[in-house]
Every structure is written in C-alpha cells, then in structure tokens.
Amino acid sequence: MSNSPNEIDNLEHLFSRLPGLGPRSARRIVLHLLKKKDTLMPSLASSLTVAMKSIVSCSLCGNIDIINPCSICTDIKRDNKVICVVEGVTDLWALQKVSSFRGLFHVLGGVLSALDGIGPADLRIEPLIRRINDNKISEIIIALPVTVDGQTTAHYLKEEISKLNIAVTQLSHGVPVGGELDYLDDGTISAAINSRRAF
Amino acid sequence: MSNSPNEIDNLEHLFSRLPGLGPRSARRIVLHLLKKKDTLMPSLASSLTVAMKSIVSCSLCGNIDIINPCSICTDIKRDNKVICVVEGVTDLWALQKVSSFRGLFHVLGGVLSALDGIGPADLRIEPLIRRINDNKISEIIIALPVTVDGQTTAHYLKEEISKLNIAVTQLSHGVPVGGELDYLDDGTISAAINSRRAF
Numbered sequence: 001m002s003n004s005p006n007e008i009d010n011l012e013h014l015f016s017r018l019p020g021l022g023p024r025s026a027r028r029i030v031l032h033l034l035k036k037k038d039t040l041m042p043s044l045a046s047s048l049t050v051a052m053k054s055i056v057s058c059s060l061c062g063n064i065d066i067i068n069p070c071s072i073c074t075d076i077k078r079d080n081k082v083i084c085v086v087e088g089v090t091d092l093w094a095l096q097k098v099s100s101f102r103g104l105f106h107v108l109g110g111v112l113s114a115l116d117g118i119g120p121a122d123l124r125i126e127p128l129i130r131r132i133n134d135n136k137i138s139e140i141i142i143a144l145p146v147t148v149d150g151q152t153t154a155h156y157l158k159e160e161i162s163k164l165n166i167a168v169t170q171l172s173h174g175v176p177v178g179g180e181l182d183y184l185d186d187g188t189i190s191a192a193i194n195s196r197r198a199f
Numbered sequence: 200m201s202n203s204p205n206e207i208d209n210l211e212h213l214f215s216r217l218p219g220l221g222p223r224s225a226r227r228i229v230l231h232l233l234k235k236k237d238t239l240m241p242s243l244a245s246s247l248t249v250a251m252k253s254i255v256s257c258s259l260c261g262n263i264d265i266i267n268p269c270s271i272c273t274d275i276k277r278d279n280k281v282i283c284v285v286e287g288v289t290d291l292w293a294l295q296k297v298s299s300f301r302g303l304f305h306v307l308g309g310v311l312s313a314l315d316g317i318g319p320a321d322l323r324i325e326p327l328i329r330r331i332n333d334n335k336i337s338e339i340i341i342a343l344p345v346t347v348d349g350q351t352t353a354h355y356l357k358e359e360i361s362k363l364n365i366a367v368t369q370l371s372h373g374v375p376v377g378g379e380l381d382y383l384d385d386g387t388i389s390a391a392i393n394s395r396r397a398f
Binding site for chain 1: 203204206207209210213214216217218219220224226227228229230231232233236239240241242243244246247248249250251253254263264265287288289292
C-alpha cells in the first residue's frame with residue numbers, strides 16, 4: 001500500500017473496517033469514488049455529515065430516527081399497551097413494513113450469547129422492565145430470531161416478564177409462506193407439526 | 200424502506216451504488232456506521248472530504264496522487280526512457296510494489312471492448328503517442344491483462360507504436376511462481392510451452 005498516497009490509504013483503511021468489506025473491496029470502492037469525485041463522492045461525504053448530526057437513538061424504544069422519542073413512540077394512533085421486543089433496528093423496520101402490527105417496539109440491541117460474552121446487563125432489558133412497569137403494558141410480543149441465542153434470550157425474557165403478571169406471546173414458528181416442505185430443515189418441520197392448528 | 204428516516208435512506212442509496220454493494224449490504228454498513236457515530240463515522244466523513252480535495256489525477260501518466268505531475272513522473276531516479284503501459288491505477292501500484300521496474304508508467308484507463316463499446320478514443324492512447332514523440336522514449340512495456348480484451352488492446356497498441364520505430368515488449372506469460380501444473384488452465388500451459396527457454 002506504500003505506493004498510493006496517504007489520503008487514499010486512510011480512506012481504504014476506514015472502508016475496510018465496515019462490515020462485509022476487506023482491504024481489496026475497500027480499495028475497489030475508493031478507486032470508484034475517486035473516479036466519481038465530482039458526483040458520488042461529495043454526496044456521500046455530505047450525507048454522512050448530515051446523518052451524523054441528525055440521527056438520534058430513541059430513548060424509549062431504541063429505534064433510530066431524527067426525533068427523540070421516535071415517530072413510532074409518539075404516534076398516538078398506535079396501541080401503546082402492546083410492546084413487540086426485537087433484536088435490532090432492522091427487525092423493527094421489517095415488522096413495521098408489514099403493518100399488521102400497530103403497537104410499540106422495544107429494541108434489545110442484541111441477544112444473550114455465552115460465546116460472545118453478552119449477558120443480560122449488556123442488553124436493554126432493564127429499560128424494558130421499567131417501560132412495562134411505568135406504562136400499564138398488557139402484552140409483550142417476543143419477536144427474536146429463531147436461533148439458539150435468540151430463543152435463549154426469549155426464554156430469559158419470558159421468565160423476567162412473567163413475574164410482572166403480563167401476557168407474553170411470541171411469533172409462531174412454522175412453514176414460511178411460499179415454502180416447500182422438501183426444502184425445509186428438520187427443525188422448522190417439527191416446529192410446524194408441533195404447533196399445528198385446526199383447519 | 201419508508202419506515203426508516205430519509206437521512207438513512209439517502210445514505211443507504213449512496214452506499215448501494217458503490218461496487219460490490221447491494222441494498223442489504225449498504226443497509227448493514229449504514230447501521231454499523233450509526234452504531235459508531237462518534238468514532239468511525241466522523242473519520243470516514245472527514246477522510247472523504249480530505250481525499251476529495253487533495254487527490255488529483257496525474258496529467259502525464261494518469262496515476263492518482265496529491266501532486267500533479269505525480270511522484271513517479273517527477274522522480275529523477277527513475278528511467279524516463281521506458282514506459283510501462285497498464286490498464287488501471289491498481290495495476291500500476293501492483294508493479295510499483297515489486298520495484299523490479301524503475302521506469303515510468305502510463306495508465307490507459309481501460310481496455311478495448313467491443314461488448315462494452317470502448318474504442319481507442321475512449322482510452323488514453325493519444326496522450327501515450329504524444330508522450331512517446333515528445334520524450335525520446337526507447338521502450339514501451341505492455342502490461343495489460345491476459346484476457347481477450349486485454350490482448351486485443353495490446354495488439355492494437357503494438358501496431359500503433361511500431362510505426363514510431365520504438366521497441367515494444369510485453370510481460371512474459373507462463374506458469375505463475377508457486378503454481379502447480381495440475382491446477383493450471385490449458386491456455387497458461389500452452390503459453391508456457393510456446394515461450395519455453397533454455398535451462
């Protein structure tokens with residue numbers, strides 16, 4: 001790298017620290033940006049600065065928005081007695097998109113993981129309990145990933161929240177819409193059989 | 200995407216226009232940046248601005264640097280009678296790194312391609328001819344990729360430069376150092392046989 005100017009090395013190094021990018025893809029991106037020095041590059045630089053200044057994390061639910069509390073928490077048309085617990089902001093957005101849920105959200109910011117050393121204190125569980133106590137919540141919907149860590153976290157949350165005498169539900173597991181049985185893993189098929197419903 | 204703030208959508212859109220990134224990887228990068236809003240994000244924004252202002256393209260060879268003509272073209276220790284023709288800036292850096300070549304470079308900015316509609320006028324061939332005429336160049340080394348388009352371009356250049364009565368050479372083709380014959384493609388093996396040397 002010693003043959004390219006320092007300014008380029010710096011930029012490459014920063015890009016290579018982004019998720020999914022390595023030194024080579026970072027270099028490719030930097031060269032592409034330098035080719036588009038008058039169009040893409042200034043837009044990216046200014047967009048970064050604008051986002052950096054305007055984006056805040058919602059102090060209630062953990063969503064990211066330009067206002068705090070966020071536009072979901074302040075929406076009076078939503079049912080503020082139901083909270084859906086998700087792992088991250090992208091899960092929140094995914095649930096928002098289908099619009100069959102009109103309650104509030106709570107972003108945990110991760111899931112419990114013994115391997116990565118993530119314990120209950122590292123997640124936003126304490127703020128969730130506080131929200132439940134302060135706002136007369138009637139139901140908590142757990143929408144965590146169906147992985148070992150996700151389900152461990154779900155069980156932990158259920159234990160904690162059940163102490164408060166509040167209904168805890170979780171998303172149903174089963175055959176995805178459009179899914180063919182032939183291509184599904186065993187875990188999904190047994191989950192679908194175990195939670196079969198009257199037809 | 201309508202559920203995330205505009206500032207984030209903009210940033211995602213710009214990132215998704217970079218080579219190798221799609222909408223999902225762009226979103227992942229943007230969320231990662233927002234998590235590191237106080238460290239990585241400001242460095243990236245300021246590095247982009249600095250690079251945008253300071254990086255220029257060398258008017259002689261096409262290399263990118265912070266000075267024009269670039270540090271290679273102005274290096275008096277280099278042999279300014281030999282020019283190595285490369286496709287892009289990354290090829291120039293790759294050759295620079297091995298330091299067995301001490302001449303000058305010329306970046307073509309691409310190769311001829313009938314499919315992509317790239318003709319001789321789209322490449323920096325005219326400036327190369329001018330450089331040869333103006334500077335009493337003794338040898339042109341063609342270091343273009345060993346692909347159909349690369350070799351078509353190499354042949355075209357050889358024709359053009361031979362008219363000027365100047366030696367034209369090209370990188371040798373053959374078995375890469377550390378390469379096992381078993382894993383090599385037929386083209387490389389026949390190139391290696393055809394250009395075999397006394398041992």
